[in-house]
Amino acid sequence: MKSRIPVVLLACGSFNPITNMHLRLFEVARDHLHQTGRYQVIGGIISPVNDNYGKKDLVAARHRVAMARLALQTSDWIQVDPWESEQVQWTETVKVLRHHHSELLRSLPWKEGLDQGKVDSPAPAAVPELKLLCGADVLKTFQTPNLWKDTHIQEIVEKFGLVCVDRAGHDPKGYILGSPILRRYQDNIHLAREPVQNEISATYIRRALGQGQSVKYLLPDAVIAYIKEHDLYASPGEE
Amino acid sequence: MENSEKTEVVLLACGSFNPITNMHLRLFELAKDYMNGTGKYEVIKGIISPVGDAYKKKGLISAHHRVIMAELATKNSKWLEVDTWESLQQDWIETATVLRHHQEKLEASSCDQQQDSLVLERPGRKRKWAEQRQDFSQKKSLEQTKTKGVPKVKLLCGADLLESFGVPNLWKGEDIAKIVGDYGLICITRAGNDAQKFIYESDVLWKHQNNIHLVNEWITNDISSTKIRRALRRGQSIRYLVPDLVQEYIEKHSLYNSESEERNVGVILAPLQRKTAEADT
Numbered sequence: 001m002k003s004r005i006p007v008v009l010l011a012c013g014s015f016n017p018i019t020n021m022h023l024r025l026f027e028v029a030r031d032h033l034h035q036t037g038r039y040q041v042i043g044g045i046i047s048p049v050n051d052n053y054g055k056k057d058l059v060a061a062r063h064r065v066a067m068a069r070l071a072l073q074t075s076d077w078i079q080v081d082p083w084e085s086e087q088v089q090w091t092e093t094v095k096v097l098r099h100h101h102s103e104l105l106r107s108l109p110w111k112e113g114l115d116q117g118k119v120d121s122p123a124p125a126a127v128p129e130l131k132l133l134c135g136a137d138v139l140k141t142f143q144t145p146n147l148w149k150d151t152h153i154q155e156i157v158e159k160f161g162l163v164c165v166d167r168a169g170h171d172p173k174g175y176i177l178g179s180p181i182l183r184r185y186q187d188n189i190h191l192a193r194e195p196v197q198n199e200i201s202a203t204y205i206r207r208a209l210g211q212g213q214s215v216k217y218l219l220p221d222a223v224i225a226y227i228k229e230h231d232l233y234a235s236p237g238e239e
Numbered sequence: 240m241e242n243s244e245k246t247e248v249v250l251l252a253c254g255s256f257n258p259i260t261n262m263h264l265r266l267f268e269l270a271k272d273y274m275n276g277t278g279k280y281e282v283i284k285g286i287i288s289p290v291g292d293a294y295k296k297k298g299l300i301s302a303h304h305r306v307i308m309a310e311l312a313t314k315n316s317k318w319l320e321v322d323t324w325e326s327l328q329q330d331w332i333e334t335a336t337v338l339r340h341h342q343e344k345l346e347a348s349s350c351d352q353q354q355d356s357l358v359l360e361r362p363g364r365k366r367k368w369a370e371q372r373q374d375f376s377q378k379k380s381l382e383q384t385k386t387k388g389v390p391k392v393k394l395l396c397g398a399d400l401l402e403s404f405g406v407p408n409l410w411k412g413e414d415i416a417k418i419v420g421d422y423g424l425i426c427i428t429r430a431g432n433d434a435q436k437f438i439y440e441s442d443v444l445w446k447h448q449n450n451i452h453l454v455n456e457w458i459t460n461d462i463s464s465t466k467i468r469r470a471l472r473r474g475q476s477i478r479y480l481v482p483d484l485v486q487e488y489i490e491k492h493s494l495y496n497s498e499s500e501e502r503n504v505g506v507i508l509a510p511l512q513r514k515t516a517e518a519d520t
Binding site: 020023024030031074168195196197199201204213215216217 | 261262265269271272315459460461462463466469470474475476479480482483
């Protein structure tokens, strides 16, 4: 039996705040990769963006990291990594991938049975692959002029790989076919279907909180408690 | 009494809860925010009433498990609770009857509360004549509050339930009238226009439109129990779609599989069976 390639999923983003939908991305991506029979997902990393990214309404990184940590308390395979948020300036996604990949290699060899999943996994002989996990909306942003460097897009899909989870109103296959770089490396872009339409955008969450409305069951209770305790998102921000 | 003008409301959700999901729980939150936001109501409690096994819906697992999962899901809630009365009945119970049961229960306990508050007032003080007169009028106003101040039960549902009123033989016409006339409906929907159209096209719903509250759900949160069960059969993760405790319980007891989904196949749904039986008599 051919042994599966071990994979770690890395999600970059604002996580402002983290929601159940973000957490679902990991679960859906893992299921999808396992389904192919070729991969064994051994870990997940959430990397909240640096404050210097300059996005509107972005609360301090220390809060976003703390909330992600609380959200992941009950997860046995996903962790938050504050490295990106602790850098002096904003770091391009490809550099975050490079950093985490070298960290991965540095921590080899892996312990046997690291992932106590249903699949019987012997200690991986293969080098673990680090793949960028994102929603279909992020895939679309590759088209936005000047947002991504072409060389970076290429490195991401060529050297690392992408796992892209469906999102309503988006056509990931179309985005891939419409971009020469993505087309060339489409074998390294995995499109995962989320069977449950789950449009819990953090933008909506912030708005609801600003209006004093309940967000219970859209994000973990521990995150909601943290938000209340630190009075985050209390006033309606501007969109 | 600051909130004396507000009507106290108890939200009642009937359904299979097979299993309960984050979406079910969201319905309560959305309804509460909406009703409280009108300034006319104060939502004091939410009740989840899982349907009895006698409903005979395809794939319906034992009420015992469905009740426990709902209890696990509402463990950390200050205002949501699970009621087992409906699930414990031998026969299937019409929703209008469940509503009546809970309204009567509220009236009974409200009566007891008023008695207690009367007794507790002014312990052992010597009363003057003026105070005695005040006492009478206070008692009178308390009686008035007794009838006015009893919390009202309202049925909480999604648009699918509202539109199921149109399914032939599923609901008794008189029950629909009772539900919207005597109690009231709070319907969470994404497609507000469709729901409004449905109300417009029904005479009985139109008559009681002031008692039907349509609440918009802006987030598409399509976590149907059917999809949960399907995901489980396919070995897919349901984490973050249902409360963690529910997911653990399902896993521990291996609740949903192809076998469980075949339950009640070929059996006629209880309300439809009843309608046919009545037609025959």
